[in-house]
Amino acid sequence: MIRFGFIGFGKMGRIRAEALAKTERAEGVVVFEPNLDGECDFPLANSPEEIISNDNVDAICISVPNAFNFEYTIGALNAGKHVFCEKPPAFTSQQVREIRLAEKASGKKLMYGFNHRHHGAVMKMKELIDSNKYGKVLWMRGRYGKSVDESYFETWRANKELAGGGILFDQGIHMLDLFLHIGGTFDQVHAFVSSLYWKMEGMEDNVFAIMKNSKTGMAASLHSTMTQWRHLFSLEVFLESGYMVLNGLKTGSGTYGDEILTVAKNRSQAPAATWDDEERFLFETDSSWDSEAEHFISAICNDTPISIGTSHDALQVMELIEDIYENEHHESESLNTHLKPIQ
Structure with a gap:
């Protein structure tokens, strides 16, 4: 024990x-x-x-x-x-x-709670991508949003000193981790970070980011928001020979809807697959917490490496978050320098 x-x-x-x-x-x-x-x-x-x-x-x-x-x-x-x-x-x-x-x-053993990797739909996506049945990943798009109200400001998550950041630290980090898990790393980042609605000092309520791996050409876009007035999770992965679209995420609250993965079995004649080519998988049970616990305990008891939620995974996602924050700052400087008001 x-x-x-x-x-x-x-x-x-x-x-x-x-x-x-x-x-x-x-x-x-x-x-x-x-x-x-x-x-x-x-x-x-x-x-x-x-x-x-x-x-x-x-x-x-x-x-x-x-x-x-x-x-x-x-x-x-x-x-x-x-x-x-x-x-x-x-x-x-x-x-x-x-x-x-x-x-x-x-x-x-050190393991981090990147819980979304353990959701059934994500594990299915990873399995299919690793099989190379659909070829390499071309691009990904992730949207992850929630709605908050004034009670949010009574929690530690609204305190910069305790939270460290806004919605990107809170939710967006999960989507970035899935991008790295599924598609690989990025070396180019362009981003817009703002707090237009909740106006928190040093705490963003929206992030729009576009990332690219210059060697492979694989790109991804992220929208992480707390002004999504209905909770939403969507991860789309398009590959050389098909696509995978995950809408919804099975959670205890049920606020993100059903966890449904849609997969194109193969391409029809150009230019696109048809609706008839799609296969849908419904994941009715959230076993992600149990999966994480089992992985951690097995690594300790069997002295095997942590393979999901490693410190290397943590380092990669933190470097990406820093790139997003730093890039937004530089873009703001560029805009202030080069744009002139319309006369």
Whole structure:
């Protein structure tokens, strides 16, 4: 049995604890949560450090505001604990590089909660793409949006010091991770980042980004928003010999609709596939949390590498996020320099 300490036991901490328990190879032994809501079956620690230094803890699950992910992950690895941490891994790519050094020195398992990779439809997409049945990926388009109201500003996610960023850090990071997972890396980025509606200082409510791999020509576009007045998830992947379109995402709240993957079996005569060529897959159960827990526990028990949600995955997505933020800043400077008002 792998003995777990939980730093953070709100909604996500409880979800992780339940999923880990289902593996029947993990047990919770201690929890730190300063704002505990509801009952807790585990003993309570007085501080995160008390859990990190606890000799009775083999692994630590970190589900806290973003600002603390770097500090607690580094501390836990240095203390010889396996670590599962929610996204984002840190505030900067340099911090992730420091985490990777600690991970290597510790010899322990480190996994990040890039949960969307574990959804049934995404796993099906990845399987089909890796089979090369449809050829290489030509382009991708991702839209991920939600609606928030004034109550959002009562949460830590609306606090720049705790969250680190706006909707790109909150939701967009998942879509960027799927782009990297499915299509590969990018070396060119153009982006527009704004806070036109909620007007949060240093916190974006919309991101439009276009990315390209200059070697392969593969491109992707992202719209990440919190002014989508209906929740929406859509991931489209177009390949040399077909396409895959995922609309909806099975979640506990049900707000993103049914998780439906549409696949073109093959191309008809040019110029396009027809509706009759399509096959549709409906994923009625969300087993992503259980899949993540099983992957993490199996890696610990069998001493096998983490293959989904690695620190390398975390580094790649953080570098891409930095490119988006930095590129937007440079484009703004360019616009201010070169555009003149119409007379």
